[in-house]
Amino acid sequence: MKFAVLGQLLVSGPSGEPVTLRGHNLSTLLAVLLFHAGEPVPVDRLVDALWDGSPPSSYLSNLHTYLARLKKRLPDTEIDTIGRSYRLHAGPDELDLLRFHEHASAARKAMRGGDPATAAALFRQALALWRGRPLADLSVLSLEPVIVELTEKRMTLLEDLMDCELATGRHDTLVAELRGLVSEHPLRERLRIQLMTALHRAGRAAEALDVYRDARAVLVDELGIEPGAALRKAHTKLLRGSDPGATTPVESPTTAIVRPGQLPPRVADFHGRADELRVVGELVRTGQSTAPVVVISGEPGVGKSALAVLAAHTVRDAFPDGQLFAQLGGGSASPRDPADVLGEFLRALGMASSAIPDQLGDRAAALRTRLADRRVLVVLDDAAEPEQVRPLLPGTVGCATLVTSRSRLSGLAGVHPLPLAPMDQQDAVGLLATMLGAARVAAEPAAATRIVAACGGLPLALRVAGTRLALRSGSRLDALAERLEIEQERLDELAVSDLNVRASLESSYHSLTPLTTNAFGLLGLLGAVDVAEWVIGVLAGTADADKVVEELLEASLLQQVGTDATGEPRYRLHDLLRVYARERMEAETEADDLVAARDRLFTAYLGIADAASAGLQLMLAHPPADQAPDHGLPDRVVRRLIADPVAWFDAERLNLLALVRTARAAQPRDAVRLGHRLVQFLWMRGYWNEVHELQQAALDHARATADELAAAKAECLLATLEFTKGEHDGVEDTYVRNCTVFERFGDSVSLAYALGDYANLLATTGRLEEALACLQRAEGLVGDTMAKTTLASYVVVVLTLLGRFEQAAAVGARTLEQSRRFGAPRPLALLQLFLARLHLVGGRLAEARAASAEAERLLDDVGDQAEARCSVLRVRALAEAAVGNRAVARGLFQRGLTLAERLGIPALQAVAARDLAACRLGEGDLDWAVPTLRATAATFRATGDDDQLAIASRLLAVAGEDEAGRLDHVPGDVVEAAALRVLLELAAPATPAGETSRSGGKGLLV
Structure with missing residues (x-):
């Protein structure tokens, strides 16, 4: 393809046909790439050219779209990616700008070589490419300096051309051309000298003097200045009858050509990169x-x-x-x-x-x-x-x-x-091997990896470590690794001769402003974590964290390690910088200032966590009884951070847990307060071990302080956690005992929560009427609230299990309307799940599919990845299987199993694996299905879950592998009875098309 930018932007195809680019942005993008043809152009420069410094929020997506369109319009032109840059490949035969530079360079070379005729011809070839102002039909602000420079270069070429033509004796024919150029560019003094020279050599000295007088008049009138030294010197020569264009043949001492070679020697043992x-x-x-x-x-x-x-x-x-x-x-x-x-x-x-x-x-x-x-x-x-x-x-x-x-x-x-980032582990170990010999490193690979980790992949630190080991050929790598792993002594170990890691860090540290110096030291408090910008501002005690972060980034003392789920950039200190920062903090920060920084950070996290937890809409965990302190941040900042509360907790989970654990010894009450705000999110995400840790700590603190009410709340939540994980022992006693405590303290909200959880236990163990009574009592305690809709959702389940389908449907419809009024996604999701089960039992398959799909969408809205999603995935899979969508059902069962394995709940894992085994059985994969069915049957037998055992046994009977699997063995739970019918159909061999359905939309109950 052919491109032209020296004038209007023109593009033509291989056969010369014009190519039209639609839209200013596409033309601008091509223009910038062409002006830097063959060179990588950073994304930032392209964005600046397209949007003049005010890009939209979706600028990267838009840029990628424009690049894709450009590549489509220019199929024969290569545009590749180098890091965060793009490069368009074009040669001088394709782009007039490159031909211009090529001809100009060759002309100057001929000019220096004393061949003015050849130089003149090449200059004219270069100038002939010029069709007008570059990019005459486009306005690209970022290219203006380049265009101005290019325009000036054209004028210089014109003047060089005139010198070459004068040198060949063409003064007679040049006069007219030079008069035109002077008229077009009256302030170019070199053109005036060239015209004076041509006239003098043509025997027209008087006209040459007129040129000077005219030049002086123009300069004085328009600019208020006298002619320059060169023009005045040419005038003096004319007055003396000399040639104004004559030059001294002796070369100046400033123009001797020397080719320097100043590069220092390359590092002999360089490795990687x-x-x-x-x-x-x-x-x-x-x-x-x-x-x-x-x-x-x-x-x-x-x-x-x-x-x-x-x-x-x-x-x-x-x-x-x-x-x-x-x-x-x-x-x-x-x-x-x-x-x-x-x-x-x-x-x-x-x-x-x-x-x-x-x-x-x-x-x-x-x-x-x-x-x-x-x-x-x-x-x-x-x-x-x-x-x-x-x-x-x-x-x-x-x-x-x-x-x-x-x-x-x-x-x-x-x-x-x-x-430039630190070395990865492979290159870093390779550097040690280069310094010490491959055999020595191979003899202690684990120790080499530990040294690399302690040095953080920093080449200077690795060189110090390698040098120390090289000086002691008999020393073991693991001895140095052990010393380096003591953080307080690490920087002392990383010094040998003139190589000193601490000294290297100090020069950057001392270049910081006082505020940033303080913030850097305090970052050493946090350990090996990444943080958002607001955290750095809180530590430093400033509302203008942006300047602190920018200074640390500019000095390469802080790394940006990505962007979190809330859209906030995340930053961290390199491990050696963190050790150094802690040193500076301990040496230079007063104890009171250190306590104040810790308090600011804890208070901010607690306040934001309180606001974020209020948006989770999870009704399982008991709410904290205390009032969270003011976070101390601008409200607009907090609103931005917790616009998606789940995303904020996802981003800050590890930091919140670290704060809780750090505060537990010295400030146990504060640790419990923060843990209360975090536990709802952990429950939603299925982090059961962390939920147990926080609640056990809350229980220990409550008992230590003789806080009976707080102890009751913690005990109930721990009981619910154990029950959710399939452990029933002692759970009922915990609920009954603590319901009495809540009644005595008049805490009706906590009593309602406990009764709801207790009802779930009663329903699971078959005591359905007791469960219904518990739920109805709990509903009366909470009034017209979101909690009531959650409890009513459980009522739908119990009524379904009791076989009161019409009553369950009526309660479900009423509760669905109430839930929509509160606008709470998670209770709505639970209700849709329960209604989907009810529809499945009644054979209303379209309604079951719709309700279960809506339940998953609502759980997506709140980011719930706990046991509720496992249940939703299962009901969705059963509904899809019931209408013959075998492949869709298989994918949903697999997702459910993956989630159950992550949650680590044996009962959920067994159900999910058993259901997936039914699919695999129907596909003929007996090698996977039969052992899985046997293992899940053993789990159900051990836990006493007769309904789930009945399903596993029937499926084994279908496979001809289990004599205990009687064909008349039907679960007592109506939902599981419906599930059995679907799973038996799945276990039957699939049709060649891969789908089968024999339910025909009838009721699924036998």
Whole structure:
């Protein structure tokens, strides 16, 4: 395909047919990629070009859509991905901009080689490509600097062309062309000199003097300035009768060509980083239309300098005019002055010391002049800030710059960022093996892995560890690993000779502002966890956490490790930085300030958890009796965080548990308070072990403080947990005993919860009338509330089990309407589940499928992944199987089994595995189905669950494997009787199409 940007944007196909791009955004995207053809263009630069710095929230999705459309419109053009960048491949024969640069470079080379005729021809070829202002039909703000530079380059080429033509003696024919150019560009003094030269050589000296007088008048009138030195000098020559265009044939001492080779030697035992080396190589080799700048950033000791030096050696062949190197000292107390570095560079490029300008700006201009039209690689190691780097950058195509810095150097425009992470375990162990010998590391692989973990994959730390081991060839790796695993001594161990991890970290730490220094130290309190930005703000005691986080990120002292379910970025300290942060905190933070920071953090978490737990709408756990403190954060922030309360708890679960455990010894009451808010979420997600831990701790605290009511609540919830997991022993006594406690204290809400849980136990053990009485009593205690709808849902189940189907349906319909009025997804989900069971029993299969599907959707809304979802998946699977959707049913049974295994509830696992075995039996997979049925039958026999045992036995009888499986053995539970009928149909061989149904929509009860 052919592309043209030197004028209106034009695209044509292989046969020359025009290709139309629909929409401004698609044209803009192509234009940016074309102006950087062959080079990776970062996503941020593309986004800035498309939306002028104000992208929509869905900008990444939109960008991917535009790229997909562009690729579809340009099928013969390769657009590939490099990290977070995109690159369009095009050569000079495809893109006029590249041909322009190619012809211009060749012309200048001919010009320097003393061949003005060839140079002039090449200049005219380059200029002939120009159809007008680049991208004349588009407005791309981010490309304006490039277009301005390109336009200036065209003017310089025109002037170079005129010099070449004058050198070939074409002064007579050039006069008219030069008059036109001067008229079009009256302020270009070089064109005036060239016109004066052409006129003088043509014997028209008087006209040449008129050109000067006209130039002076224009400059004075329009700009209020006198002509420049070059134009005045040409005028003086004319007055003396000399040629104004004559030059001195002796070359200036500032123009000698020198090819510097300043790269330091590569690290001899460098290991790994293959992907990073490849990316750096691709980025710096692709300077066809710009001078690429690659910034390798990362925390102290991550190996930035070693990577940059090796990468520079790897790409030397692409920079035949030399390589410049400077150590900028950004990590030291006195970073180098860029003016001094420029002086060194200019001397290395052959400029005499006496000719080097004094001012920084003049030196930077001199460097750009020396590097013009040359291919030189500049390596700047350990840069401090953008202001130190900017003057050192080449300005012309063909050169490239490789920068390393602890800072991201975000202020440098148009760079290719390459954040460098610590080594992964494989490369880190490989580095140790390179230093110590493969045999020594292979002899103690576990110890090598422990050393890598203690060093956090940081190359500097690994080099220290490797050096220490290399100096003691007889020492064992596990001895050093053991010492490194003592956090308080780790940084002391990681020092040898001039290699010192602590010293490397200190330079970055001391560059922070006081507020950020304090926040960094306090982050050491938290341990190896990731946190949201608001946590860092709370620790630091500031409402402006953004600035603190940005400074830590910029200094590579904080890592962003992803985004949590609420959309908040998550941050953490590298393990060695965390150890160092704790050192600084213990050394520099007053005890009172430390206590205050801990209190702020605990209070904030407790307040947010209180607000989030109120949105869970879970009616199983008893509510806390105390009032949570004010979280101390802006309400808008908290509203954003808990817009999805389940997502917030998902993101913060480990941190909340760590806070509870930390507070348990010194502040047991606060630990219980926070645990109360967390337990509802843990129940919903099925984290049974953690629920048990928190409730046992609450019970222990209640007994220690003689708080009988709190002890009763904790005991009841523990009993419900044991019952849910299939353990019945002692549960009934716990409910009965503590219901008496709730009555005595007048706590009607807790009594209602306990009665509801007790009723569930009674129903499970077949005492249905007692269960119904319990539920009806509980309903009278809670009034017209969401809790009442939950209790009414259980009434539907019990009425169904009693065979009172019409009454169950009436209660269900009434309760469904009440639940919708409260707008509570989880109670609604439970009710839909119970109604789905009722429909299944009555043979209303369409209604059963709809109700069970709606129940799962509602559980999705609240993120419930506990036992209720297992029940919903099972009823959905039974309903789908009953109408012949065998494959759908099999998938649902499998999902139910996977969830039951995660929850670790043996009874749920046995039911789910048994149901899936019925499917596998019908598919002929007896090798899996029969052993599974035998194992589940044994589980049901051990737990005394006769209904589930009856189903397993009947299925074994179908397989001809169990003589105890009598065909007349039907469960007493009407829902399980319905399930048996469906599972027997599933266990029958499937039709060739893979589906079978014999129920025909009739009632499922035999």
